[in-house]
């Protein structure tokens with residue numbers, strides 16, 4: 001509590017407890033979230049009238065939010081006036097949709113037969129060891145997510161590791177460090193890139 005004398009009067013200023021003052025960071029996050037939902041509304045208005053546009057809307061939602069948490073799935077279902085289970089069914093069926101936040105780089109190890117035979121599991125183990133996370137998880141700094149994938153159609157170059165869209169053929173556990181460092185620097189990788 002603070003007191004100020006103004007023209008002979010005493011004004012008492014009640015200071016708010018610290019916890020009641022929203023932090024700037026929280027306000028910015030709130031603002032960002034509102035903008036994301038406003039963008040989502042525009043997408044829904046654009047496509048909602050057309051039949052069979054749920055996948056398109058979900059793709060756009062993933063671009064806006066980065067992934068499709070339950071809150072977003074429920075929002076879309078409500079706006080489209082369809083059951084949440086229908087939205088969730090599509091999200092879980094297609095591997096392109098993520099229900100957890102993804103890192104800036106998704107490192108995918110192909111676990112198809114050819115890659116598996118050529119050592120995909122060792123690649124996966126090296127990734128997990130280097131990043132200290134498990135398959136399906138994202139590093140605390142939000143840079144990397146690890147996942148396994150089915151055959152990507154480049155079996156002649158097995159084993160295959162992908163960093164987002166970049167494909168590394170005949171990848172070895174010894175190269176993992178270098179690939180990770182290169183991603184961290186945001187550089188294009190020139191070694192074994194096809």
Ligand code: FES
Nearest residue numbers: 110112115151154
């Ligand atoms: S099995 Fe990995 S690319 Fe085909």
